[in-house]
Amino acid sequence: MGLLALGTALDWPEAKTKAHHVRAWGIKQLLEIWNKAKVKERDAMLWGDEVEYLVVTYSKDDPEVLLSLRQADILAALAEDKSLSKETGAPASPGGTKPLKNDPPPVFHPEFGRFMLEATPGKPWGIEFKELLNVEADMKLRRTIAKAHMLPNEFPITLTTFPRLGSPGVFTEPSYPVSGSKLRSQFVPDEIANPHIRFPTLAANIRSRRGRKVQVNVPVYRDEATPWPWKDPTVNYDLHQWPEDDDVRNGAAPDNFIHMDAMAFGMGSCCLQITFQAKNIIEGRQMYDQLSPLGPILLALTAATPVYKGFLADTDVRWNQISKAVDDRTPEELGEKPLQNDRWRIPKSRYASNSTYISQDPRLRPEYLDPNLVIDNDIKQQLLDGGMDDRLATHFAHLFIRDPIVIFNEDLQELDLTKTDHFENIQSTNWQHMRFKPPPADNSIGWRVEFRPMEIQITDFENAAFAVFMVLITRVILSYNLNFYIPITRVDENMETAHRRDAVLSEKFYFRRNLFSAKSSRGGSGSSTPRNSSRPPTPVGPVEDEYRLMTINEIINGSAYAGTDSSEAEGDDFPGLIPLVESYLDSVNVDVTTRCQLATYLDLIRKRASGELWTAAKWIRHFVQTHPDYHKDSVVSEAVTKDLVGKVIEIGEREVKGEGFKGLGAEVERLLGGFK
Ligand code: ADP
Ligand code: MG
Ligand code: MG
Ligand code: MG
Numbered sequence: 121m122g123l124l125a126l127g128t129a130l131d132w133p134e135a136k137t138k139a140h141h142v143r144a145w146g147i148k149q150l151l152e153i154w155n156k157a158k159v160k161e162r163d164a165m166l167w168g169d170e171v172e173y174l175v176v177t178y179s180k181d182d183p184e185v186l187l188s189l190r191q192a193d194i195l196a197a198l199a200e201d202k203s204l205s206k207e208t209g210a211p212a213s214p215g216g217t218k219p220l221k222n223d224p225p226p227v228f229h230p231e232f233g234r235f236m237l238e239a240t241p242g243k244p245w246g247i248e249f250k251e252l253l254n255v256e257a258d259m260k261l262r263r264t265i266a267k268a269h270m271l272p273n274e275f276p277i278t279l280t281t282f283p284r285l286g287s288p289g290v291f292t293e294p295s296y297p298v299s300g301s302k303l304r305s306q307f308v309p310d311e312i313a314n315p316h317i318r319f320p321t322l323a324a325n326i327r328s329r330r331g332r333k334v335q336v337n338v339p340v341y342r343d344e345a346t347p348w349p350w351k352d353p354t355v356n357y358d359l360h361q362w363p364e365d366d367d368v369r370n371g372a373a374p375d376n377f378i379h380m381d382a383m384a385f386g387m388g389s390c391c392l393q394i395t396f397q398a399k400n401i402i403e404g405r406q407m408y409d410q411l412s413p414l415g416p417i418l419l420a421l422t423a424a425t426p427v428y429k430g431f432l433a434d435t436d437v438r439w440n441q442i443s444k445a446v447d448d449r450t451p452e453e454l455g456e457k458p459l460q461n462d463r464w465r466i467p468k469s470r471y472a473s474n475s476t477y478i479s480q481d482p483r484l485r486p487e488y489l490d491p492n493l494v495i496d497n498d499i500k501q502q503l504l505d506g507g508m509d510d511r512l513a514t515h516f517a518h519l520f521i522r523d524p525i526v527i528f529n530e531d532l533q534e535l536d537l538t539k540t541d542h543f544e545n546i547q548s549t550n551w552q553h554m555r556f557k558p559p560p561a562d563n564s565i566g567w568r569v570e571f572r573p574m575e576i577q578i579t580d581f582e583n584a585a586f587a588v589f590m591v592l593i594t595r596v597i598l599s600y601n602l603n604f605y606i607p608i609t610r611v612d613e614n615m616e617t618a619h620r621r622d623a624v625l626s627e628k629f630y631f632r633r634n635l636f637s638a639k640s641s642r643g644g645s646g647s648s649t650p651r652n653s654s655r656p657p658t659p660v661g662p663v664e665d666e667y668r669l670m671t672i673n674e675i676i677n678g679s680a681y682a683g684t685d686s687s688e689a690e691g692d693d694f695p696g697l698i699p700l701v702e703s704y705l706d707s708v709n710v711d712v713t714t715r716c717q718l719a720t721y722l723d724l725i726r727k728r729a730s731g732e733l734w735t736a737a738k739w740i741r742h743f744v745q746t747h748p749d750y751h752k753d754s755v756v757s758e759a760v761t762k763d764l765v766g767k768v769i770e771i772g773e774r775e776v777k778g779e780g781f782k783g784l785g786a787e788v789e790r791l792l793g794g795f796k
Contacts, residue, residue: 127528129321132328138532139523145535146524146542147499150516150558151506153540157559158401163566166397167594168244169587171259172390172576173237173266173276176765177293184758185765186293187235187282188274189311194237197269198228204265226262232322232387234314235292237266237276244397245591249710252591253717256584260776263580275769278576278583280425280438280736281389283761285312286380287430288354304333304362305382307354307429312384318526322549323383325525326448333364335372336380336444341432341621343745345752349375354429378431386445386471389425389438390576392583394590395557397566403598404567405479405512408556410597411590412474413604413632415553415573416614417675420623421728422586424575424736430761432744432754435619436737437575439553443469446551448525463521464494470522471551473573473615477608478515478556483637487663488607496520519550538562553615573615578736578768579775579792585721592718593697596704602635606667622738625731628669633692635700670694676729698726727793739791740764746787 130138175188198204204225224242231238239262245251266276284291286307300310302320304327313319327333340350355373359365364381373379398404423436447469452462459465468475476493477484493514500517504510524545531541540561547555557568571590577583596602610630617627673682678696701722705715727733734742744750749759771788774781781788 127530129317130527130529131321132325135325135525135527136329136523138527141532142524142527142542142545143496143499143520146544146546147502147506147516147520148535149537149540149543149561151503151508152537153543153558153561153563154508155506156563157567160559160563160566161400163397163399165247165399166244166566167591168241168395169255169259169583170238170240170391170393170395171262171278171580171583172231172392173239173263173278174233174282174390175235175237175270176275176277176282176769177271177273178275178762178765178769179273180766182273183762184290185762186291186295187233187285187312188270188293189234190271190274191230191234191237191314194266194269194274195228195230198265201269226258226265228262228266230314230316232314232319233384234312235282236388236390239263239266244395249708249714249718252588253714255587256580259580259583263772264776275772277765277768277772278390278578278580279740279765279768280391280575281428283427283756283764284430284758285388285428286354286382286385289758299361301362303327303382303384304364305384306356306359306365306368307380308382308384312382312388321526322446326383326446327364329448329450329523329525331450332367332370333372333381334383334386334445334447335367336382336385336441337372337374337377338380338428338441339434340376340378341426341434341741341754342376343432343752343754346754350754351375352377352379352431355379378428378433380429380441380445383445385428386438386442389442391438391572392422392574392576392586393570393572394574394587395568395570396591396594397568399566401567402480404556404569406481407569407594407597408554409477409479409481409484410602410604411569411571411594412477412554412608413606413611413614414593415473415571416611416618417629417631417672418571418586418590419553419573419575419615420618420627420629420672421676421725422575422577422735423618423622423624423738424577424740426621426737426741427744427756430756432741432756434621436621436623436735437619439573439615440619442551443471446471446549448523463496466494466521467492470549472553473612474552474554475608475612476515476518477605478512480509480511483603484605485660485663488605490608493518494521515556520546522546522550525549575736578771581775581792582724582736585724588718588721589701589725592701592704592722596697596700599704600636600700602700603637604632604635606630606632607663610667622735624672624728624735628671629675630667631670631675631694632667633694634666635695668692673729673731677726681726682730698722698729724793733793734790736791739787742787742790743767 176185177188178185226242227240229238241258296309296311298309302310302324355368357368419437425438449466450462451457452459453466455465495517499520500513503513538561553573555570614629620627674684674694676697678699679693743764744756744760747760749757781792
């Protein structure tokens with residue numbers, strides 16, 4: 121998250137009148153940096169991860185576990201700690217994690233929820249394989265440092281969502297009455313959000329632009345004793361304080377859905393993101409395209425979100441809930457009313473899977489693109505006139521169909537081309553599952569690509585495993601020049617599929633059959649290539665023949681491992697991403713220790729894909745459904761929540777101390793296996 125400028129944030133009716141202004145200046149800033157940076161070459165292959173935490177208050181003797189709203193105090197305590205300043209280097213960790221050489225200490229960031237925290241490494245990781253082994257220790261160090269700057273009863277935990285956020289009764293510390301002019305929520309107070317003016321304005325202006333509150337409806341899980349049809353018992357139909365209180369009377373809360381009505385229900389979720397720096401813009405655009413089809417697969421594989429507002433949901437991941445929680449589309453844009461004041465019907469929320477490919481790779485067939493992509497033609501023309509190529513101009517002209525939501529009056533006095541603030545205003549509120557990050561205005565770092573769909577995992581071992589897997593698969597893609605292209609609308613469909621309960625085991629996803637192709641997009645860059653890449657290229661036939669439905673087990677582990685090698689036509693075996701990573705590691709020089717540690721990470725991914733280990737979503741579901749205080753009615757009570765969070769804290773403490781997970785129950789072993 122960028123620096124948070126202070127100023128006068130405009131309310132929506134006024135911000136709307138300046139939207140065009142911000143877009144026009146944003147495009148000028150984009151062209152400025154593009155012209156400066158398009159020829160950048162030989163940037164280092166750096167990468168970095170982002171881990172988000174919920175902060176809870178918990179003690180064995182308290183009946184309740186609560187969300188702590190002390191984000192600002194915790195960040196202040198971290199900022200005041202001299203041992204954490206860049207100059208002194210990383211501290212000797214209080215919790216037994218090893219200090220990392222003389223690396224700068226981790227960086228902590230605010231997030232939307234006042235109960236959240238984000239942490240990144242002190243500097244991005246380099247190209248060395250050995251650095252992959254530092255990630256887990258660094259993540260543990262971050263958690264230990266965060267904990268050391270909290271109250272004794274506060275804990276940073278990595279559940280994606282707090283199970284009882286927005287449930288009746290007390291769920292925050294301190295507690296506030298549920299009534300606020302910004303969110304106008306029935307369920308959460310305005311104080312749930314980071315008080316910096318940017319965040320309440322973001323929430324209020326999204327609501328205002330929509331003309332009603334956001335509608336975050338998640339199908340409830342139907343258990344044996346769940347009344348059916350199910351009516352969300354926490355919805356109050358009798359409120360008359362705000363005009364938006366009519367929403368529920370107008371059908372915002374349909375039967376059989378858990379109903380939520382505020383940005384906090386989505387943006388209050390935690391995720392794991394990875395940013396890669398490419399050597400140049402061409403490689404960056406290639407990485408963006410090739411990682412896109414992997415998004416839904418990694419979303420399903422990291423599933424960790426089965427509970428909302430005190431109820432078991434029938435979905436396993438957070439993605440669509442965030443999408444709905446920041447959906448600012450008007451009834452006209454949604455297609456509910458004929459277009460009169462708005463310019464387009466827009467099929468997706470501004471938080472959604474990405475809608476186009478951006479590379480000039482000759483393997484990108486026009487059929488992979490969405491013919492119905494909505495773009496702003498004037499913006500595209502300006503970019504073309506500024507010298508940008510059609511495909512990249514299309515990408516940005518798509519992002520720029522959105523209005524800027526938060527506008528500071530002070531920023532509109534003068535156009536500053538040494539900044540990218542207006543560009544970033546639009547760019548950073550297009551929350552797609554991949555983000556193409558141009559260099560900053562000073563051109564000091566390279567073109568970057570961010571992989572955003574993964575759910576945060578309970579342990580740092582798992583978070584490190586997924587981060588390392590993404591780094592390795594990215595290296596494999598570049599080294600072998602792999603081709604993952606499928607039509608972008610199939611990626612959308614896969615994203616929906618990833619939401620289904622236990623999608624990782626029970627669903628199939630569209631995936632490309634042959635990842636190898638002779639036609640190189642990189643003009644013989646001399647990278648190492650395995651023998652099997654000299655397979656004949658995919659003949660140019662119907663696009664539909666290039667992909668088929670596969671289980672995640674087959675995608676990750678390969679047809680042979682998944683036992684599907686005989687079920688498909690001869691020669692249609694899929695090699696599997698893990699075997700590809702392994703053959704890559706065989707072809708490069710990795711020392712034995714590093715290789716062994718990497719193998720434990722790959723083993724976790726392999727076992728999650730095969731079902732030998734459970735996803736966090738499955739583990740949480742099982743925990744709830746076998747708890748003595750669960751009555752088969754989909755209700756996740758305070759007692760269950762407390763024990764769940766207690767278990768998560770216990771797992772975390774064991775992990776930081778380097779102790780195993782033995783004695784925490786067979787279920788924890790189903791989640792984490794025999795690792796450690
Ligand atoms: P945002 O929230 O906008 O995605 P953050 O600063 O929170 O950005 O996180 C960006 C991630 O990118 C961090 O893990 C950071 O270490 C990493 N990073 C920073 N500079 C580079 C770079 N030049 N190349 C690759 N990754 C980088
Ligand atoms: Mg960040
Ligand atoms: Mg974040
Ligand atoms: Mg990020």
